Amino acid sequence: MSTVDLNGRTITDSVVKDVLNNMAAYFGATLHVTSGNRSTVPEGGSPTSLHLSGKAADFKIDGLDFGNIYQNLRNLGASQVFVKGHIYEFIWHGNHTTTTGAHLHIGRIGANSNGYVKFIMEGVTPDGAGKYPLDLQVPLTGSNTVGNSYLGQ
Numbered sequence: 001m002s003t004v005d006l007n008g009r010t011i012t013d014s015v016v017k018d019v020l021n022n023m024a025a026y027f028g029a030t031l032h033v034t035s036g037n038r039s040t041v042p043e044g045g046s047p048t049s050l051h052l053s054g055k056a057a058d059f060k061i062d063g064l065d066f067g068n069i070y071q072n073l074r075n076l077g078a079s080q081v082f083v084k085g086h087i088y089e090f091i092w093h094g095n096h097t098t099t100t101g102a103h104l105h106i107g108r109i110g111a112n113s114n115g116y117v118k119f120i121m122e123g124v125t126p127d128g129a130g131k132y133p134l135d136l137q138v139p140l141t142g143s144n145t146v147g148n149s150y151l152g153q
């Protein structure tokens with residue numbers, strides 16, 4: 001059963017919620033939200049974080065490690081999961097992260113005619129701790145399943 005477990009969190013942005021729903025369906029597993037809207041910046045967090053404007057979520061997916069999810073979406077599934085017409089950041093915070101712990105992050109930066117996803121790795125290696133270099137920018141192409149059956153709340 002693939003579903004989104006909001007875990008008591010609130011995510012204001014409906015597009016972000018649609019993407020999470022698509023992601024759970026794509027991987028066929030339950031996705032657990034670990035952070036959504038925030039009113040404060042946690043240790044190691046960004047003062048311009050999209051969490052502060054309700055446009056971001058941190059999450060994990062049952063049975064899959066963060067690297068597998070990141071590489072799959074980066075190399076294969078982005079256009080099937082991300083709703084077109086928007087710009088996103090997708091960040092893999094690894095075991096050396098300067099944030100509060102390893103996790104995946106998705107944020108919606110804004111609108112765009114076609115849309116693309118900026119894939120970024122932070123803290124996956126010791127040298128990468130606290131750094132946010134662009135790994136790959138993936139354009140959203142073809143037809144995808146636009147989320148319309150959000151079940152997580």
Ligand SMILES: [Zn+2]
Pocket residue numbers: 035051056057058104105106
């Ligand atoms: Zn985050």
